[in-house]
Amino acid sequence: xxxxxxxxxxxxxxxxxxxxxxxxxxxxxxxxxxxxxxxxxxxxxxxxxxxxxxxxxxxxxxxxxxxxxxxxxxxxxxxxxxxxxxxxxxxxxxxxxxxxxxxxxxxxxxxxxxxxxxxxxxxxxxxxxxxxxxxxxxxxxxxxxxxxxxxxxxxxxxxxxxxxxxxxxxxxxxxxxxxxxxxxxxxxxxxxxxxxxxxxxxxxxxxxxxxxxxxxxxxxxxxxxxxxxxxxxxxxxxxxxxxxxxxxxxxxxxxxxxxxxxxxxxxxxxxxxxxxxxxxxxxxxxxxxxxxxxxxxxxxxxxxxxxxxxxxxxxxxxxxxxxxxxxxxxxxxx
Amino acid sequence: xxxxxxxxxxxxxxxxxxxxxxxxxxxxxxxxxxxxxxxxxxxxxxxxxxxxxxxxxxxxxxxxxxxxxxxxxxxxxxxxxxxxxxxxxxxxxxxxxxxxxxxxxxxxxxxxxxxxxxxxxxxxxxxxxxxxxxxxxxxxxxxxxxxxxxxxxxxxxxxxxxxxxxxxxxxxxxxxxxxxxxxxxxxxxxxxxxxxxxxxxxxxxxxxxxxxxxxxxxxxxxxxxxxxxxxxxxxxxxxxxxxxxxxxxxxxxxxxxxxxxxxxxxxxxxxxxxxxxxxxxxxxxxxxxxxxxxxxxxxxxxxxxxxxxxxxxxxxxxxxxxxxxxxxxxxxxxxxxxxxxxxxxxxxxxxxxxxxxxxxxxxxxxxxxxxxxxxxxxxxxxxxxxxxxxxxxxxxxxxxxxxxxxxxxxxxxxxxxxxxxxxxxxxxxxxxxxxxxxxxxxxxxxxxxxxxxxxxxxxxxxxxxxxxxxxxxxxxxxxxxxxxxxxxxxxxxxxxxxxxxxxx
Numbered sequence: 001x002x003x004x005x006x007x008x009x010x011x012x013x014x015x016x017x018x019x020x021x022x023x024x025x026x027x028x029x030x031x032x033x034x035x036x037x038x039x040x041x042x043x044x045x046x047x048x049x050x051x052x053x054x055x056x057x058x059x060x061x062x063x064x065x066x067x068x069x070x071x072x073x074x075x076x077x078x079x080x081x082x083x084x085x086x087x088x089x090x091x092x093x094x095x096x097x098x099x100x101x102x103x104x105x106x107x108x109x110x111x112x113x114x115x116x117x118x119x120x121x122x123x124x125x126x127x128x129x130x131x132x133x134x135x136x137x138x139x140x141x142x143x144x145x146x147x148x149x150x151x152x153x154x155x156x157x158x159x160x161x162x163x164x165x166x167x168x169x170x171x172x173x174x175x176x177x178x179x180x181x182x183x184x185x186x187x188x189x190x191x192x193x194x195x196x197x198x199x200x201x202x203x204x205x206x207x208x209x210x211x212x213x214x215x216x217x218x219x220x221x222x223x224x225x226x227x228x229x230x231x232x233x234x235x236x237x238x239x240x241x242x243x244x245x246x247x248x249x250x251x252x253x254x255x256x257x258x259x260x261x262x263x264x265x266x267x268x269x270x271x272x273x274x275x276x277x278x279x280x281x282x283x284x285x286x287x288x289x290x291x292x293x294x295x296x297x298x299x300x301x302x303x304x305x306x307x308x309x310x311x312x313x314x315x316x317x318x319x320x321x322x323x324x325x326x327x328x329x330x331x332x333x334x
Numbered sequence: 335x336x337x338x339x340x341x342x343x344x345x346x347x348x349x350x351x352x353x354x355x356x357x358x359x360x361x362x363x364x365x366x367x368x369x370x371x372x373x374x375x376x377x378x379x380x381x382x383x384x385x386x387x388x389x390x391x392x393x394x395x396x397x398x399x400x401x402x403x404x405x406x407x408x409x410x411x412x413x414x415x416x417x418x419x420x421x422x423x424x425x426x427x428x429x430x431x432x433x434x435x436x437x438x439x440x441x442x443x444x445x446x447x448x449x450x451x452x453x454x455x456x457x458x459x460x461x462x463x464x465x466x467x468x469x470x471x472x473x474x475x476x477x478x479x480x481x482x483x484x485x486x487x488x489x490x491x492x493x494x495x496x497x498x499x500x501x502x503x504x505x506x507x508x509x510x511x512x513x514x515x516x517x518x519x520x521x522x523x524x525x526x527x528x529x530x531x532x533x534x535x536x537x538x539x540x541x542x543x544x545x546x547x548x549x550x551x552x553x554x555x556x557x558x559x560x561x562x563x564x565x566x567x568x569x570x571x572x573x574x575x576x577x578x579x580x581x582x583x584x585x586x587x588x589x590x591x592x593x594x595x596x597x598x599x600x601x602x603x604x605x606x607x608x609x610x611x612x613x614x615x616x617x618x619x620x621x622x623x624x625x626x627x628x629x630x631x632x633x634x635x636x637x638x639x640x641x642x643x644x645x646x647x648x649x650x651x652x653x654x655x656x657x658x659x660x661x662x663x664x665x666x667x668x669x670x671x672x673x674x675x676x677x678x679x680x681x682x683x684x685x686x687x688x689x690x691x692x693x694x695x696x697x698x699x700x701x702x703x704x705x706x707x708x709x710x711x712x713x714x715x716x717x718x719x720x721x722x723x724x725x726x727x728x729x730x731x732x733x734x735x736x737x738x739x740x741x742x743x744x745x746x747x748x749x750x751x752x753x754x755x756x757x758x759x760x761x762x763x764x765x766x767x768x769x770x771x772x773x774x775x776x777x778x779x780x781x782x783x784x785x786x787x788x789x790x791x792x793x794x795x796x797x798x799x800x801x802x803x804x805x806x807x808x809x810x811x812x813x814x815x816x817x818x819x820x821x822x823x824x825x826x827x828x829x830x831x832x833x834x835x836x837x838x
Contacts, residue, residue, distance in 0.1 A: 006515065006517060008808065009515070009517040009518050009521055009808055010517050012521060012808055012809065012810065012812070012813040013517055013520060013521045013524075013813070015810065015813040015814065015817065016521065016524060016525075016813040016814075016816050016817040016820075017817065018817070019813065019814050019816075019817025019818055019821070020817040020818075020820045020821045020824075021821075022821075023817065023818055023821035023822070024820075024821040024824055024825060030825040030826055031536070031822065031825065031826050032826065035759075060551075060755075062550065062551040062553075062554035062555075062556055063554065063556070064556075067754075067755065128825065157340075158340055192554070193554075193555070194554060194555055194556070
């Protein structure tokens with residue numbers, strides 16, 4: 001092979017690598033985020049309701065006969081298009097990214113932000129997605145700060161979503177999230193039939209409730225971020241409803257009464273902290289009895305079909321009430 | 335370590351490729367040693383439970399190979415038996431003990447639940463070494479150098495999920511470094527790797543999510559309705575093809591970056607006109623192994639027609655069990671064995687009556703059979719399999735995706751239709767996958783100018799691509815498209831997503 005051809009191949013190789021790095025590092029969201037955001041950019045999304053939240057919004061129990069998810073129930077209740085941004089493991093930061101983008105830049109008319117009562121999550125999207133949201137929507141919350149990337153445990157380019165770390169409860173050492181999934185979740189799932197039971201290893205389930213609701217500090221930076229979203233939505237005359245999701249107090253109480261009380265106290269203090277930020281908050285933490293929940297093994301507040309129906313009715317009611325009061329206020333102003 | 339991880343793509347691969355090309359021009363033995371070391375590091379990173387098992391297995395087979403070469407029958411034959419039985423014993427313990435002990439425990443209602451973790455790549459490196467021992471016995475020509483043998487087995491592009499290679503295919507290539515041009519190897523390898531990564535993260539993973547979201551409730555006893563069942567079967571059919579052929583493309587691409595060609599493992603299997611052709615296009619290196627070391631060892635077609643059919647069936651049953659310890663894998667292998675047997679019978683008996691099946695009908699029938707057969711392959715038990723199959727024939731009613739408008743109309747018509755497990759947004763990726771699998775040129779057709787892989791004798795070689803528009807070359811267009819594809823695919827590497835064949 002001649003030297004000329006070798007040089008040409010080298011040039012094409014350089015082009016290939018250059019194209020790769022330019023596109024790879026461009027401040028555009030990855031395909032998953034872009035696909036999720038696409039519906040809100042359509043003119044048909046005019047005045048649509050956007051929904052953000054984690055697996056509590058998306059999850060369906062294997063035993064559910066009625067497989068309508070919360071967004072569908074809201075759509076039916078409100079007779080309105082609902083754009084669902086929720087996905088399993090969504091953190092407050094990711095929800096803020098999506099919701100701010102939808103309300104600030106596009107046609108969405110309102111948003112329902114389903115919040116875990118602990119707000120305890122940490123995530124940094126990959127650098128490109130982070131830059132995209134900073135340019136496109138500027139959601140101002142702590143986790144979105146570029147300074148996060150220079151912390152010792154943060155990646156320079158890639159995403160970071162922290163999962164449950166190993167922990168000890170009542171002298172039993174539990175593994176990290178992957179270990180919990182492999183050892184405990186799989187055993188519980190295998191033993192779970194229909195209708196669901198309260199679970200097999202109650203000691204683990206109690207420990208995981210403690211881990212989820214008590215051991216983690218409430219992320220104050222996230223509270224400020226949610227306050228900022230409320231400010232932004234007020235300034236552009238769009239509505240955001242923050243919903244604190246139900247906790248299965250009956251289940252916790254049946255295992256450890258004191259733990260249930262501790263969770264209650266913490267959830268109340270979170271609720272008060274959110275109210276101080278003047279959020280339009282709907283606290284539904286105590287509305288569901290035990291049969292409103294599913295997947296007890298994950299101690300994560302997943303809802304059964306009856307739970308989803310009750311919750312959606314309350315949210316629809318809250319949205320309709322606030323619309324009526326807004327209309328009433330506008331009429332009075334006129 | 336996964337090929338579709340940032341650690342591999344941005345750290346391991348560039349370091350290994352650069353150091354290898356720097357070293358290989360100065361000293362081939364050092365380069366071979368370096369690759370062997372890197373390959374072992376690659377395994378240890380992803381296999382913290384039994385990092386010693388591969389080393390022990392390699393040493394055992396290396397000694398057996400040396401013994402076979404240096405002795406005559408009956409000692410050589412004895413050593414061959416020892417090696418093969420030893421390999422199968424290791425496979426039985428680490429891959430099948432859980433299943434067998436579990437079955438016995440269930441029979442006697444014992445609470446014993448063994449939990450031996452499956453070592454990464456054990457099925458692949460065991461088969462590779464069995465083939466090596468048999469080849470050594472037949473040719474009396476084995477690898478005398480331990481480090482080279484170590485590299486032959488542990489070579490990281492093929493270690494975990496194949497292709498299953500022969501010593502004579504790969505090792506001579508390491509001894510001819512002067513023929514290689516690093517720039518061209520890296521360029522072609524990157525193009526092929528980009529295609530493989532895109533297959534995995536852009537098509538297989540999204541389809542896999544849909545398949546899991548339906549198979550999982552089905553395994554919990556929720557009855558799966560018509561469209562759900564078809565969606566589950568179709569998405570899994572697309573997932574497994576793009577997942578495994580994507581892995582094979584990546585393996586070939588990575589190896590090509592190091593100037594080594596591996597055997598081609600896929601050749602558009604869903605375009606097959608019958609099941610015999612399917613097995614000449616799907617997981618070619620396994621088919622070749624089963625033909626050469628199981629079917630022929632059982633007697634092949636040398637002992638009469640009836641025995642031939644039995645051998646065919648037995649070979650496929652063994653192929654099924656090779657994939658995993660479970661009744662559903664046995665079922666999958668048996669189904670394929672019966673289908674092969676039927677086609678063979680058809681060829682032997684009916685062909686003389688001039689009844690020729692049109693190619694399109696053959697393709698459709700083959701695809702449908704393969705689709706139905708993937709259901710037991712994916713199902714954890716017979717109940718799940720029956721659930722999905724029942725749904726596919728309409729025994730569990732109808733469901734439609736969760737679209738409010740559609741449900742509003744259906745509610746007005748008082749039709750008993752449930753919302754489906756999938757959404758309409760998940761349909762396009764399935765359609766794209768099917769269209770690509772049925773009508774697009776495959777990776778080696780796109781890359782045919784570079785001759786990216788080795789053909790296997792007796793297996794269908796890729797015909798030239800129909801359209802030159804897809805053909806890759808050393809030009810600006812290919813460089814731009816490959817860079818773009820690689821970037822898009824790399825951006826989609828987000829969450830941990832294993833390859834299906836890592837579990838076999």
